[in-house]
Amino acid sequence: MRCLYCDRNIDKQTIKSVFLKEDELCPECRRQLRVNRKILDFDGMKVETFFEYDGIFRSLLLQFKECHDEALKNVFLYDLSEYINIRYFGYKILFVPSSKAKLEQRGFNHLEEIFSEVRLKKADGLRMIEDGSQEGKNLEERRKMSTNYVYTGAPHKKILVVDDVVTTGSSLKGVYNCVKTSAGKVKVLSLAYKCFTLHY
């Protein structure tokens, strides 16, 4: 088997592979993609994140999203799926939707693929009101996007909002606010964060 990132041969006979499911990255790439769990606070909205949006994570996510390299879908949550299952037990996952144009262009929902090993039930009913992508927008314009979501799904006791990368936190905050009216508890998870958004 070859590493999906660097193409080096992976020696399957490592002790680790006996206990864990097979990693599709070599040990060196896995070391670079190390989990750096953080809880960010965006004006009272807590967001759990696992990776810095940089280096190998960024390359892998772009390759997965934009090059339709679906073989990569399990590398991100490789040893995190079980953690998520336990930590968010009883929550229903609500993915932050991509713009319609992006979704059509990709032909698949990358978040659904990445979280396919997570056993939590999925909720739906969230959509963007205005179909604008964040790309090419400045910070001020992004902040205004915070109200561009509407939730028309069923009310749930516990909802876990899931996104891939948190930047300003504004679009997540918009989702959080509109979902909050239909759920008892709302938690937020983003695979990665861009470091300049860190709030201390």
Ligand SMILES: [Zn+2]
């Ligand atoms: Zn590698």
